[in-house]
Amino acid sequence: MDIFGIPLQAFLGQLMLGLVNGAFYAMLSLGLAVIFGLLGIINFAHGVLYMMGAYAGWILLDSFGVNYWFALVLAPLIVGVVGVVIERLFLRHLYKLDPLYGLLLTFGLALIIEGLFRYEYGVSGQSYPTPDLLAGATNLGFMVLPNYRAWVIVASIAICIAVWLLIERTRLGAYLRAGTENAPLVQAFGVNVPVLVMLTYGGGAALAALAGVMAAPIINVTPLMGENMIIVVFAVVVIGGMGSIIGSVVSGLGLGVIEGFTRVFYPEASNVIIFVVMVIVLVLRPAGLFGKEA
Amino acid sequence: MVSSGAATLRVRITYAILLVLLAILPWLGVYPVFVMKLLCFALFACAFNLLLGYTGLLSFGHAALFGMAAYVCGWVVTALHWPPLAGLLAGMVTSALIGLVMGAVSIRRQGIYFAMITLAMAQMVFFFCLQAPFTGGEDGLQGVPRGTLFGVLSLHSDVAMYYFVAVVFVLAYLFISRIVHSPYGQVLKMIRENEPRAISLGYRVDRYKLLAFVLSATLSGLAGSMKTLVMGFATLSDVHWATSGEVILMTLVGGVGTFFGPVLGAGVISTVQDQLADKVGSWVMVIIGAVFVLCVLAFRRGIVGEILAFLDRRRQAANPPNQGSSETHRAAAAPPAK
Numbered sequence: 151m152d153i154f155g156i157p158l159q160a161f162l163g164q165l166m167l168g169l170v171n172g173a174f175y176a177m178l179s180l181g182l183a184v185i186f187g188l189l190g191i192i193n194f195a196h197g198v199l200y201m202m203g204a205y206a207g208w209i210l211l212d213s214f215g216v217n218y219w220f221a222l223v224l225a226p227l228i229v230g231v232v233g234v235v236i237e238r239l240f241l242r243h244l245y246k247l248d249p250l251y252g253l254l255l256t257f258g259l260a261l262i263i264e265g266l267f268r269y270e271y272g273v274s275g276q277s278y279p280t281p282d283l284l285a286g287a288t289n290l291g292f293m294v295l296p297n298y299r300a301w302v303i304v305a306s307i308a309i310c311i312a313v314w315l316l317i318e319r320t321r322l323g324a325y326l327r328a329g330t331e332n333a334p335l336v337q338a339f340g341v342n343v344p345v346l347v348m349l350t351y352g353g354g355a356a357l358a359a360l361a362g363v364m365a366a367p368i369i370n371v372t373p374l375m376g377e378n379m380i381i382v383v384f385a386v387v388v389i390g391g392m393g394s395i396i397g398s399v400v401s402g403l404g405l406g407v408i409e410g411f412t413r414v415f416y417p418e419a420s421n422v423i424i425f426v427v428m429v430i431v432l433v434l435r436p437a438g439l440f441g442k443e444a
Numbered sequence: 445m446v447s448s449g450a451a452t453l454r455v456r457i458t459y460a461i462l463l464v465l466l467a468i469l470p471w472l473g474v475y476p477v478f479v480m481k482l483l484c485f486a487l488f489a490c491a492f493n494l495l496l497g498y499t500g501l502l503s504f505g506h507a508a509l510f511g512m513a514a515y516v517c518g519w520v521v522t523a524l525h526w527p528p529l530a531g532l533l534a535g536m537v538t539s540a541l542i543g544l545v546m547g548a549v550s551i552r553r554q555g556i557y558f559a560m561i562t563l564a565m566a567q568m569v570f571f572f573c574l575q576a577p578f579t580g581g582e583d584g585l586q587g588v589p590r591g592t593l594f595g596v597l598s599l600h601s602d603v604a605m606y607y608f609v610a611v612v613f614v615l616a617y618l619f620i621s622r623i624v625h626s627p628y629g630q631v632l633k634m635i636r637e638n639e640p641r642a643i644s645l646g647y648r649v650d651r652y653k654l655l656a657f658v659l660s661a662t663l664s665g666l667a668g669s670m671k672t673l674v675m676g677f678a679t680l681s682d683v684h685w686a687t688s689g690e691v692i693l694m695t696l697v698g699g700v701g702t703f704f705g706p707v708l709g710a711g712v713i714s715t716v717q718d719q720l721a722d723k724v725g726s727w728v729m730v731i732i733g734a735v736f737v738l739c740v741l742a743f744r745r746g747i748v749g750e751i752l753a754f755l756d757r758r759r760q761a762a763n764p765p766n767q768g769s770s771e772t773h774r775a776a777a778a779p780p781a782k
Binding site (some may be wrong): 240248261262264269387392429432436 | 549552553555557559560561565567571574575685689692725729730733735736739740741744
């Protein structure tokens with residue numbers, strides 16, 4: 151069976167690959183959106199946090215023999231702590247300044263961290279084995295679906311929903327949202343806003359790291375993986391509407407799929423399709439699909 | 445300049461000394477190719493500063509303008525055998541056109557939105573250069589000839605090329621100075637300081653910004669094209685976003701919104717890279733990143749900005765009341781962007 155002259159098998163395979171990529175885009179842009187929403191900082195270091203997550207997973211396995219499932223919890227914790235340190239040491243000096251300084255500072259941090267990893271591990275990739283439980287593939291009749299990919303899609307969508315619920319339906323989330331609107335007022339009600347801000351950045355970092363560990367068995371773990379990812383994720387955030395949580399998740403998954411389709415029908419354009427979509431969206435809706443007009 | 449007569453004279457003398465220095469530099473034992481490369485990046489940083497320092501727009505996509513011009517210039521000179529000046533012109537026109545499109549889309553948003561949109565558009569240019577047939581893909585364009593100026597003057601020797609680059613640089617620098625100190629430049633500064641007021645005064649702000657973007661793009665194109673002629677190659681690293689970051693850093697280190705700052709910043713960063721590249725490997729990245737962090741945290745005014753602020757403070761201490769601080773000082777103390 152063919153769809154537009156493409157074998158169904160290949161078509162669905164690319165669609166699935168697109169969904170997997172989209173799942174990572176969604177998780178990363180979600181973290182970016184939350185950090186931007188509360189701290190007003192465009193976190194250029196998000197890519198290296200994702201890369202550090204993958205490395206943390208790989209190091210835990212390679213040097214300490216920690217298995218995938220524990221790494222899935224430990225690596226985000228470690229990177230989350232790194233995030234807290236970054237926030238305490240650097241970012242908190244910038245909150246009263248123009249947001250562009252945050253962009254520039256995190257850009258500098260990204261260079262430092264990537265440089266250190268390049269120095270230590272070189273630019274060649276490390277491979278991370280698929281966990282035993284998820285090895286193999288399931289034959290769905292119309293296509294063969296690798297189990298690990300199915301797990302990534304399901305897990306990341308679950309995580310996105312959980313984060314959304316945390317922000318929209320809990321007291322902590324209400325403080326977070328109120329803090330983005332009017333920090334001094336929330337502080338006056340006895341909420342410790344600086345701690346909230348610190349935890350938000352740590353949480354965003356942990357989310358990026360979680361995406362990194364989950365990506366490790368699918369792609370090569372290299373110091374460059376964050377650099378390649380971050381620009382795409384920025385585009386996803388811009389398309390979804392900056393700071394919009396639902397926008398980042400929907401546009402993350404959607405763009406992954408669009409990218410997958412492009413790879414089937416016109417592979418040459420698969421690298422740029424997201425940026426093309428971004429330009430079209432911005433011309434039509436400057437605030438992004440789900441963004442509020444500023 | 446609004447500054448007092450004595451200060452103007454001092455500035456003029458300083459520039460005269462720098463000009464003489466520029467003229468005799470190859471005879472002082474300095475490697476001319478390094479100085480040429482430095483001048484290209486200095487011009488690039490000045491072009492970038494026209495946008496960030498004087499209009500308040502942080503573009504994160506200037507590598508696309510620099511790099512695309514580098515490719516086009518390299519290609520017309522190598523494959524079509526155009527003379528060097530035509531090569532420069534082709535590069536500038538290309539960048540102007542890209543700048544027009546990029547600017548038209550991006551000036552609809554401000555601040556970080558603007559930065560991210562320019563970044564994403566530059567990424568499109570990057571992937572175009574990676575895949576287009578004429579750029580040589582991963583290898584880039586190699587062996588671009590310097591050619592002959594006006595059909596008579598061979599630029600093959602480093603010294604001849606050096607003087608050509610120096611003249612182009614000085615002319616471009618004067619041109620930027622003319623823009624900044626023209627009524628148009630004053631409007632740009634007003635937009636940077638208070639955009640709503642500019643709009644309420646009836647200025648069509650978007651047009652001014654777009655023109656600034658195109659001017660900055662064209663000059664970045666000149667810098668990129670000239671770099672290709674000097675070095676004889678154009679590669680993917682010219683269009684890579686790390687180059688956009690580099691030009692931001694050069695401007696930041698030198699002093700955003702100061703006139704000479706970007707030149708100094710380009711000098712400092714190029715020298716650091718040149719001196720360290722083969723000695724410390726990946727540490728260059730770490731060091732550049734650390735300079736970035738340090739600048740943002742502690743020296744937001746940059747080298748020239750800090751010096752000007754220091755002189756300003758000292759002058760005010762000497763004669764406190766009614767000091768109309770000069771325009772350059774005002775710019776130096778201002779934040780880079782809104």
